[in-house]
Amino acid sequence: AQSVTQPDIHITVSEGASLELRCNYSYGATPYLFWYVQSPGQGLQLLLKYFSGDTLVQGIKGFEAEFKRSQSSFNLRKPSVHWSDAAEYFCAVGAGAGNNRKLIWGLGTSLAVNP
Amino acid sequence: DSGVTQTPKHLITATGQRVTLRCSPRSGDLSVYWYQQSLDQGLQFLIQYYNGEERAKGNILERFSAQQFPDLHSELNLSSLELGDSALYFCASSVDREGSPLHFGNGTRLTVT
Numbered sequence: 001a002q003s004v005t006q007p008d009i010h011i012t013v014s015e016g017a018s019l020e021l022r023c024n025y026s027y028g029a030t031p032y033l034f035w036y037v038q039s040p041g042q043g044l045q046l047l048l049k050y051f052s053g054d055t056l057v058q059g060i061k062g063f064e065a066e067f068k069r070s071q072s073s074f075n076l077r078k079p080s081v082h083w084s085d086a087a088e089y090f091c092a093v094g095a096g097a098g099n100n101r102k103l104i105w106g107l108g109t110s111l112a113v114n115p
Numbered sequence: 116d117s118g119v120t121q122t123p124k125h126l127i128t129a130t131g132q133r134v135t136l137r138c139s140p141r142s143g144d145l146s147v148y149w150y151q152q153s154l155d156q157g158l159q160f161l162i163q164y165y166n167g168e169e170r171a172k173g174n175i176l177e178r179f180s181a182q183q184f185p186d187l188h189s190e191l192n193l194s195s196l197e198l199g200d201s202a203l204y205f206c207a208s209s210v211d212r213e214g215s216p217l218h219f220g221n222g223t224r225l226t227v228t
Contacts (some may be wrong), residue, residue: 010222014139032214043205043219044158051214082144090158094214107157 002027002095006106013081014060014114021076021109023091033074033092035065039087047089060086077113087115118142121206121220129228134193136223140187140208146170147189148209148217149181153202164189165211196227 005024013019025031032051036044048059055067065076074091091106118141128134140147149161151174160173164183175181178196183189193200203224207217 034216036219043119043221044207045117046216047219049214049216070158075207103160105158105160 002104003014004091004093004104004106006089006091006109008109009107010110010112013059015083016080018077019078019081019085019111020090021091021111023074023076023106025072025091025093025104027072027093027095027104029095030069033065034069034092034094035059035063035074036075036092037087038090038108041073044090047076055056070076081111081113083085083113083115086111117218117220119206119208119218119220121204123223124221125224125226127226127228128175128196130196130219132227134191134196134225136191136193136204136206136225138189138191138206138208138220140189140206141218144208144210144218145187146209146211147183147187148207149175149189149191150205150207151202152205152222156202156203170211173183193225198227201225201227216223 003026034049035047038044048057050067051059088108090108093104122137140194145166148163151159161175162181165173167183181191203222205222207219209215209217
């Protein structure tokens with residue numbers, strides 16, 4: 001069955017530290033992949049996406065993610081976290097084609113940033 | 116700003132009542148999606164419309180219904196409300212091409228008392 005796993009429910013890092021949020025998926029074909037961020041009281045904002053081509057994708061706010069087909073992973077990284085990065089992060093996988101296209105969502109990782 | 120507009124931002128109502136949530140998609144987007152987000156269930160896909168037609172159904176209760184109008188705005192109707200329906204309801208839109216992302220509104224927070 002198609003699924004997305006974000007193994008870390010909650011992560012706390014210090015401001016200025018590096019960050020890696022994990023995302024693993026289960027899907028038979030090459031999916032398209034997304035990372036979204038949700039700040040408190042806000043909607044979900046697209047950080048970056050992978051569709052094809054270069055497996056290292058750059059996003060907004062200094063984030064990047066790397067698609068590793070062999071590991072079925074699409075981990076999100078940032079070299080230096082800012083206090084404003086505290087939010088909920090969601091990984092999503094696009095599956096299917098045509099009218100059967102759908103997005104499968106992870107349950108999210110809550111990021112707290114210590115000053 | 117995602118370009119997706121949802122109204123109202125907040126809604127407080129009593130059990131048994133009916134409410135309508137409204138969504139205007141980004142200009143040019145033909146697909147509208149409705150999601151429910153609650154603390155215990157996470158982000159749940161409810162239903163998708165494409166150019167006025169229902170495209171896909173998720174975990175939408177029979178008490179809930181939606182439609183997309185010719186001007187592409189969409190409404191989500193929630194009836195016979197229960198306490199457990201209290202949640203954030205998001206609308207998202209997309210051009211619905213392969214690989215195209217969803218663009219989310221800021222949501223409607225529904226509180227059922």
